[in-house]
């Protein structure tokens with residue numbers, strides 16, 4: 036299978052090349068040349084398949100030219116060693132909990148899959164790969180954890196000083212080994228800009244192989260389609276048409292869900308639930324895609340003003356707005372509405388949702404107002420402890436700190452403080 040650049044379909048790469056490069060030389064995102072539906076039997080019998088088997092069959096066509104079956108099965112077993120339960124909240128509404136991994140946000144699966152692929156490709160290679168990534172919070176921890184100890188791969192994570200939560204900071208600064216955390220005197224956009232500048236800086240790239248670990252990388256983006264298959268496996272017996280509501284920021288997760296649908300999974304509709312960053316809801320309403328500066332909210336992993344994966348979604352629907360609207364609705368919700376909903380879900384159903392999950396719930400309810408006879412699943416993308424301040428303040432309760440978080444709480448933080456791009460550059464050149 037080849038992957039082509041969304042800027043020019045003649046620029047093609049193998050899976051391996053696309054994973055190592057991250058982005059095409061013409062700066063386009065890579066996209067699979069075809070998505071072949073799985074046999075009907077796969078979906079008819081999905082409840083008897085293990086999660087590992089489901090994942091293997093679903094991703095096989097995309098990676099088989101570069102990863103042999105046995106190695107792929109091993110990678111999948113390394114990545115998927117925790118649960119993805121669908122938990123019913125009320126009649127016809129359930130949540131798919133994606134936070135049972137090591138860093139307790141849904142990015143664990145993508146980060147681990149990418150780390151395992153890069154580790155596989157770097158076996159026997161002399162040149163090391165450096166993964167450079169900017170984080171506003173969750174990506175950094177998932178990437179640090181996923182890549183820890185992977186031979187031939189070094190990781191440099193840039194995060195804005197004082198702008199990530201204490202737990203998030205510990206998750207990315209306490210691991211050591213091949214993981215380096217750079218604490219940037221600035222905001223997330225500054226970190227992002229430095230990373231982009233480094234990718235274009237030939238004084239660095241002439242002697243260092245750099246790649247990104249954001250969801251533009253196909254090895255981080257594609258495996259997210261597993262979630263939707265695991266949910267379908269659990270919800271199929273409800274006998275109703277299924278709707279997914281996905282709290283969205285860069286739109287990688289929801290786009291992977293749409294790939295699962297292309298594989299033949301029966302889904303009635305997708306809802307992209309957003310916070311005040313509403314470029315996509317605006318686009319669906321008036322057909323104009325207008326990037327906006329990001330606005331800070333309590334669901335900060337979705338504070339994105341120009342979602343990088345949205346071009347992939349437009350491409351999936353041949354850029355036909357009417358087709359897209361048949362399959363996707365998108366709504367924006369304020370912080371006040373999000374807090375109210377966290378309270379309602381807790382009071383009525385005894386469930387503690389994090390702010391991102393609450394936005395997902397709101398999106399689902401909005402859609403079900405006019406489509407009541409559906410089975411709705413909203414994605415819980417992070418454990419409530421990852422957004423402890425908001426949860427404690429809104430619900431007046433303190434959730435228990437799970438073991439995987441406790442583990443990093445007492446470890447010593449190590450970071451390299453930088454003020455500007457020169458700080459990053461000299462580190463990358465001199466090491």
Ligand SMILES: *Cc1c(COP(=O)(O)O)cnc(C)c1O
Nearest residue numbers: 173284285286287288336416417
């Ligand atoms: C990254 C993240 C999101 C947004 O996911 P996208 O794939 O970027 O749309 C939502 N919730 C949480 C908790 C996240 O960490």
